[in-house]
Amino acid sequence: MKRWIKITLGALASLLAAGAATVGFAHHRSQTLQARIVDVPRQAIALADDAATLNRGRYLYLSRGCADCHGANAGGRVFVDDAGSGLKLAGPNISPGADSPAARYRGEDWERALRHGVKPDGRPLMVMPSQDFARWTDADVAAVASYLRSVPAVQGGAALLQLPLPVRVLYGLGVIPDAAARIDHRLPPAQPVAEGVTVAHGQYVAQSCIGCHGPGLSGGSITGGPPDWPAAANLTPGSGSAMLRYASAEQFRAMMRSGKRPDGSAISPVMPFEALAQMSDVDLDATFVYLKSVPARAAGGH
Template structure:
């Protein structure tokens, strides 16, 4: 007769089985994360007219400086920087947009610029991480064309950044969904470009200018969990149901220009207030009107 297994033998069998399951899970999640990081997107684009007149270039520069928040990630000279570098997890640079050494401007075609800005896909067909293309996709042909016109003539900056890389644990995190969805998966790539409302102190124009705000404050502008996994905090509620109900238009504009709220609280550096503060008085008044027109919602997140 077979001797019954001892307690330690059972513990060994169960422990070995659990280890085997963990190994299988690691391999599966690693594979999912690798596929996600390297997925190729074949997206055909329609290139809008790219102007070369001074007025359009000035408009493009204004977009990059202000509500486009390009310089918040790519640097004041748009030469790029190492945005995320976590040893053992991932390395993600924000690209050098100029035509200098290491810059995409040296080889990007007009179609490449459109694909990156509107669709979140790079020159190699891979997804661009932490790129707000789901917001930029809401811009008009005229504004996208003006931005590209500006980017094509900015001074070259020599800045060769490390390649994007996901370590094994980083790929597993991607496989679990801990890394946020990439913009390319959030966009209807067949939708026609929207028309921009006429500039002016109107809620409609304010709505057009706030597409990038939804990334942190949510599509209803009442806040959502923000921050690294496990460290999320609610982003502020921008509807009349939040603190802005006690602000005036002048205080709102002053806050975005100074980075300090009416209560004397400094805005988080995660909030690109320097960029938004470069918007014109007319634009900021339009944004204020739009936010005030929203339903008063409780704090989200």
């Protein structure tokens, strides 16, 4: 993180040298981008309170990274706090608590936030991995929303987006996109596939990987990530593929739950292993089968 801040400050210094007007424009542009309205049609999502729906919602909430930013109790959580740079980010309380904006969410509001990175009022969410959820089925969107409606109400914090000037400038210049800018909003919802250790189910589960590894899963620099983050691994069978390390689904499953390769070496902590460790055997094995089937691509081609 510290190296990222040094790099962004260096970039800002270069911009200042080129002219304060550029920085001023970029800062103003960042405010305009955050205030824009993203035109996404509203889609009704029916919520439910049966045990199967709530269990599915809890599983997705814990295994797809939601708790990383919003906390295990959905009461909100600070997930970036760098005092040296002034960068601080916190996910808001999304329990039914009185201070939670999500307490008033309808099904369509959850759909827009999860699949489109858009707030109920149409403005974009800045830090939300909606590109990973954009192709979720209606049933899975409903399951997560229904689960969050059912959890105990807790007091929690509001969303916090404390961005230092270098980050705002890079956002204004389009270097760091917000959640809504990463998604093709024209795509229809995914259709359900049978759960099992199959390529089709693995493809559905692996949507959670595209935010870092790219739509083609060949890795490379992570869009919007700090420059000091390591490049995402190539998950295709192509040149330089990380998947060559895993001869079996068992090895792949062990890595996803431990954060370590078969040789015992640790993988970058950028990977959300706290969430990945919650994934079921079926989901992990299906992901392995799918990744072994995708077209080979050279590393870094996204």
